[in-house]
Amino acid sequence: MRLLIIPDKFKGSLTSEEVYKAIKKGVEKVTENSHFHFVKASDGGDGxxxxxxxxxxxxxxxxxxxxxxxxxxxxxxxxxxxxxxxxxxxxxxxxxxxxxxxxxxxxxxxxxxxxxxxxxxxxxxxxxxxxxxxxxxxxxxxxxxxxxxxxxxxxxxxxxxxxxxxxxxxxxxxxxxxxxxxxxxxxxxxxxxxxxxxxxxxxxxxxxxxxxxxxxxxxxxxxxxxxxxxxxxxxxxxxxxxxxxxxxxxxxxxxxxxxxxxxxxxxxVDFILEVSGVKQVLVEEKFDYLITGEGKIDAQTLSGKLIEGVVELAKKYQIPVLAVCGMLDVPLNELTSKGVIDVIEIRDTGKSLEYNMENASILLEEKISRYFEELV
CATH class of the missing domain: 3.90.1510.10 (Glycerate kinase, domain 2)
Incomplete structure (x- = not known):
C-alpha cells in the first residue's frame, strides 16, 4: 500500500510530523511493505x-x-x-x-x-x-x-x-x-x-x-x-x-x-505544496490514499485551510482522501461532498478533552490500525 501523508498539526497536541509518525505506526501494524511519503505542510500560519x-x-x-x-x-x-x-x-x-x-x-x-x-x-x-x-x-x-x-x-x-x-x-x-x-x-x-x-x-x-x-x-x-x-x-x-x-x-x-x-x-497551501516538490512526486508515483487532517475539523476546514488545498490536489491526481482529526465538528456529508471519502475521529468520547489531547498519538495510532485492518 502506498500512502501520501499531508497533515496539519493537531494544535496543542501533535506536530504534523508526530501526526505522520502515529499514522505510519498504525498502518504498519496491520499491513506489510507499505510505502509512505510525508509532506510537512502549512497554510501560512503556525508551522x-x-x-x-x-x-x-x-x-x-x-x-x-x-x-x-x-x-x-x-x-x-x-x-x-x-x-x-x-x-x-x-x-x-x-x-x-x-x-x-x-x-x-x-x-x-x-x-x-x-x-x-x-x-x-x-x-x-x-x-x-x-x-x-x-x-x-x-x-x-x-x-x-x-x-x-x-x-x-x-x-x-x-x-x-x-x-x-x-x-x-x-x-x-x-x-x-x-x-x-x-x-x-x-x-x-x-x-x-x-x-x-x-x-x-x-x-x-x-x-x-x-x-x-x-x-x-x-x-x-x-x-x-x-x-x-x-x-x-x-x-x-x-x-x-x-x-x-x-x-x-x-x-x-x-x-x-x-x-x-x-x-x-x-x-x-499552494505555496508550500509547490516548495515541497510533491507535485513532481505525484507525476512520478501512484498512491492508494492521501491522508490529511487537523485537530478539529469544523466549518472553516474547507474554507481555505490546509485540508481544502490537499483535497483539491488529490482530485487532480484522482487519489482517494482520508481525513483524521481529534474532533469532527461538522456533518460528515459536508466533507464527503467535497471529495473526502471518510473521516477518522480519534477522540475517546468517554474521556476528558485533556485526556484526549495528552494521548492523541496513541489514540491516532490505534484508530488508524483498526481502520486499515478492515480495509486489508
Missing part, C-alpha cells in the same frame, strides 16, 4: 517556518523584536542568502501564543515586531520577502509593520499615533518614509489562505477579533477603524484593496502589506 526549513536551505536569523504589546523578545526568521529570500512567520513576533489569555486585547496589539523582521531582511539585501500570516494577536491593519518601516500615522492635530488597533479610527493622515531602505526592487508576498475582506460582517474584526480579546463594542470600534484606514489609504495613496479577498487576514495585515508594500497574495 510556516518549520515547513520552509524542510525544503529550503535557509539560515535562522535571531534578533530582538517587540511582541504584540511592545515588550522586547527574542525571535527569528529564515534567510536564504543564495536566492536573497526571507521567510517571516508573523506569529513569531505578533502572535497570539506570545500572550497570556488575560493579556489578549486586539485594541492594544501591534504588528510592529513583524515589521522589524522585514526591516532587517531588507538591510540584508533580501529581494523576495514571504510573510506567513496566521496566529496573530493583532487587528491593526498592518500599520505596525508600516511604522517599523518608516511610515507615520497622524491624528487631526498632527500628533503621531501608536500603531495599535484602537488608534485606527483616529488616523487622519499618512506620512510616507523620507529615509529608509529602498523597497522598489523587492517583491513582497502575503502567504495565507483566508478569503475575508478588510471590514464588514465578514471582515477582520467581526470574524476574528473576538478570539483576540475583543468584546462586542471593541469589535465595532475596530471595524470602524479599519474602514477609516481604508479611506485614508485611498485618499493619500490612491489605492483601494479593502474588498480584495484575503485583505482581512491577520487583522488586516494582508491589507497593510498590499497597501504599503504592494505585496502579492499567495495561497499558503
Amino acid at each position: 510556516f517556518l518549520e515547513a520552509i526549513k524542510t525544503y529550503r536551505n535557509c539560515s535562522e536569523v535571531k534578533m530582538q523584536t517587540l511582541d504584540p504589546l511592545g515588550r522586547k523578545i527574542s525571535s527569528m526568521y529564515l534567510y536564504d542568502g543564495q536566492t536573497q529570500s526571507a521567510y517571516i512567520e508573523m506569529a513569531n513576533s505578533s502572535g497570539m501564543e506570545l500572550l497570556q489569555p488575560k493579556e489578549r486585547n486586539a485594541g492594544l496589539t501591534t504588528t510592529y515586531g513583524t515589521g522589524q523582521h522585514i526591516e532587517d531582511a531588507l538591510k540584508r539585501g533580501a529581494k523576495s520577502i514571504y510573510v506567513g500570516l496566521g496566529g496573530s494577536a493583532t487587528n491593526d491593519g498592518g500599520i505596525g509593520i508600516a511604522k517599523a518601516l518608516g511610515y507615520d500615522f497622524l491624528d487631526r492635530d498632527g500628533a503621531s499615533l501608536k500603531p495599535i488597533g484602537k488608534h485606527l479610527s483616529e488616523i487622519h493622515d499618512i506620512v510616507k518614509p523620507v529615509h529608509g531602505v529602498d523597497t522598489s526592487e523587492v517583491r513582497f508576498y502575503a502567504v495565507n489562505d483566508v478569503k475575508n475582506p478588510l471590514f464588514g460582517e465578514n471582515g477582520a474584526a467581526y470574524v476574528y477579533a473576538a478570539q483576540k480579546g475583543a468584546d462586542k463594542s471593541m469589535i465595532e470600534e475596530l471595524d470602524q477603524g479599519l474602514r477609516n484606514l481604508s479611506e485614508i489609504v485611498i485618499g493619500s495613496m490612491g489605492k483601494d484593496f479593502s474588498d480584495l479577498p484575503g485583505s482581512g487576514a491577520a487583522g488586516g495585515t494582508a491589507f497593510g502589506l498590499k497597501a504599503f508594500l504592494n505585496a502579492e497574495f499567495l495561497s499558503g
Whole structure:
C-alpha cells in the first residue's frame, strides 16, 4: 500500500510530523511493505517556518523584536542568502501564543515586531520577502509593520499615533518614509489562505477579533477603524484593496502589506505544496490514499485551510482522501461532498478533552490500525 501523508498539526497536541509518525505506526501494524511519503505542510500560519526549513536551505536569523504589546523578545526568521529570500512567520513576533489569555486585547496589539523582521531582511539585501500570516494577536491593519518601516500615522492635530488597533479610527493622515531602505526592487508576498475582506460582517474584526480579546463594542470600534484606514489609504495613496479577498487576514495585515508594500497574495497551501516538490512526486508515483487532517475539523476546514488545498490536489491526481482529526465538528456529508471519502475521529468520547489531547498519538495510532485492518 502506498500512502501520501499531508497533515496539519493537531494544535496543542501533535506536530504534523508526530501526526505522520502515529499514522505510519498504525498502518504498519496491520499491513506489510507499505510505502509512505510525508509532506510537512502549512497554510501560512503556525508551522510556516518549520515547513520552509524542510525544503529550503535557509539560515535562522535571531534578533530582538517587540511582541504584540511592545515588550522586547527574542525571535527569528529564515534567510536564504543564495536566492536573497526571507521567510517571516508573523506569529513569531505578533502572535497570539506570545500572550497570556488575560493579556489578549486586539485594541492594544501591534504588528510592529513583524515589521522589524522585514526591516532587517531588507538591510540584508533580501529581494523576495514571504510573510506567513496566521496566529496573530493583532487587528491593526498592518500599520505596525508600516511604522517599523518608516511610515507615520497622524491624528487631526498632527500628533503621531501608536500603531495599535484602537488608534485606527483616529488616523487622519499618512506620512510616507523620507529615509529608509529602498523597497522598489523587492517583491513582497502575503502567504495565507483566508478569503475575508478588510471590514464588514465578514471582515477582520467581526470574524476574528473576538478570539483576540475583543468584546462586542471593541469589535465595532475596530471595524470602524479599519474602514477609516481604508479611506485614508485611498485618499493619500490612491489605492483601494479593502474588498480584495484575503485583505482581512491577520487583522488586516494582508491589507497593510498590499497597501504599503504592494505585496502579492499567495495561497499558503499552494505555496508550500509547490516548495515541497510533491507535485513532481505525484507525476512520478501512484498512491492508494492521501491522508490529511487537523485537530478539529469544523466549518472553516474547507474554507481555505490546509485540508481544502490537499483535497483539491488529490482530485487532480484522482487519489482517494482520508481525513483524521481529534474532533469532527461538522456533518460528515459536508466533507464527503467535497471529495473526502471518510473521516477518522480519534477522540475517546468517554474521556476528558485533556485526556484526549495528552494521548492523541496513541489514540491516532490505534484508530488508524483498526481502520486499515478492515480495509486489508
